[in-house]
Amino acid sequence: MRPAKVADEAVADALVSAFRRDGYAGAAIRDLCEATGLKSASLYHRFPRGKTDMALAALAWAAGGFGEAVVSPLEAAGDPASRLRRSAAGLRRYYAGGRLACLLAVFAASEAPEPVRDGIAAALARWRDALTAVLAETGAGAPGDEAEDRIAAVHGSLVLARGTGSTAAFRRAVSRMEGLPP
Amino acid sequence: MRPAKVADEAVADALVSAFRRDGYAGAAIRDLCEATGLKSASLYHRFPRGKTDMALAALAWAAGGFGEAVVSPLEAAGDPASRLRRSAAGLRRYYAGGRLACLLAVFAASEAPEPVRDGIAAALARWRDALTAVLAETGAGAPGDEAEDRIAAVHGSLVLARGTGSTAAFRRAVSRMEGLPP
DNA sequence: GTCTATAGGAAGATAGAC
DNA sequence: GTCTATCTTCCTATAGAC
Numbered sequence: 001m002r003p004a005k006v007a008d009e010a011v012a013d014a015l016v017s018a019f020r021r022d023g024y025a026g027a028a029i030r031d032l033c034e035a036t037g038l039k040s041a042s043l044y045h046r047f048p049r050g051k052t053d054m055a056l057a058a059l060a061w062a063a064g065g066f067g068e069a070v071v072s073p074l075e076a077a078g079d080p081a082s083r084l085r086r087s088a089a090g091l092r093r094y095y096a097g098g099r100l101a102c103l104l105a106v107f108a109a110s111e112a113p114e115p116v117r118d119g120i121a122a123a124l125a126r127w128r129d130a131l132t133a134v135l136a137e138t139g140a141g142a143p144g145d146e147a148e149d150r151i152a153a154v155h156g157s158l159v160l161a162r163g164t165g166s167t168a169a170f171r172r173a174v175s176r177m178e179g180l181p182p
Numbered sequence: 183m184r185p186a187k188v189a190d191e192a193v194a195d196a197l198v199s200a201f202r203r204d205g206y207a208g209a210a211i212r213d214l215c216e217a218t219g220l221k222s223a224s225l226y227h228r229f230p231r232g233k234t235d236m237a238l239a240a241l242a243w244a245a246g247g248f249g250e251a252v253v254s255p256l257e258a259a260g261d262p263a264s265r266l267r268r269s270a271a272g273l274r275r276y277y278a279g280g281r282l283a284c285l286l287a288v289f290a291a292s293e294a295p296e297p298v299r300d301g302i303a304a305a306l307a308r309w310r311d312a313l314t315a316v317l318a319e320t321g322a323g324a325p326g327d328e329a330e331d332r333i334a335a336v337h338g339s340l341v342l343a344r345g346t347g348s349t350a351a352f353r354r355a356v357s358r359m360e361g362l363p364p
Numbered sequence: 365g366t367c368t369a370t371a372g373g374a375a376g377a378t379a380g381a382c
Numbered sequence: 383g384t385c386t387a388t389c390t391t392c393c394t395a396t397a398g399a400c
Binding site for chain 2: 379
Binding site: 029041042050051073 | 394
């Protein structure tokens, strides 16, 4: 096998950046070529089913990084408070303090093909389930609802950040994310 | 002036639906023609600067409907509790109980041209300011933050609804929206 | 595995008749 | 104000050499 000019991880990173900035339909193959440093024929060699495959690869890579930064700390050993704290730190890091949009939300917002939409639901479910389990350990009532509400607060704050330019709401949402339920 | 085949309001409504479903880049002129019932030359007659103008018209129409349903009740006379209640009712109606995505969020998520993005910030600011004023009347501390957080909760719940298909989080976010601050 | 070159079609936008 | 017809550009995807 001939060595790849660009490592798979670097390609995936570049695809995530491009799709996050322009959306699925807004990102043209030409843009993905510029982002990855590969010509279109090379991209199609790696992703034979075309743009949908490129979006799926980006989604998988983004979900993997998110899982490592945010979900894994929730699933790790330790007391609930410190697991929430480590997960919140992962959130700040992953979204660069609110300056980065969520690829899931961008794809969910519109126009992504069916297989991509399926991946979104799975990634959200994994986060919600892990957070629900931690909140249940704290003895919170309706931990599933509380988990969904905290996740919604984070996503909503990212919408505001993109709409208004201010990341203050994101910082508050993450702070609330690491607190124990009342 | 020759009578229009399709009323301006009907055209605006159709544009909102199409853009909300497919996003800015995902909605082709062809799709907008099917949605409005007009041929492309007729659309360009009404919107001489092309697709960007069509998106701006959709945004203005959506913001107008949102202002009437959600923001005006906040700015009306009456005690804070009933203004919040009427605004929350407008939210449920406007987003069809969480089943409809927010055009602002769809455009904000990605790929909308600069003039459209400016309109988004203005619409969000109007909502936030009106909500802040009502919350300040209730004597809440940091009413501006509280307003932003409530708005973020609604938008986040709409992201979840689109990603997971469940509108439960939206219903909770709106219920919290109409409550007085603690 | 990556490239140049290009097919084939859909995209945004316009001309000019009615 | 709306239409048919069309222009040009851009897009996704592929063929085939290296």
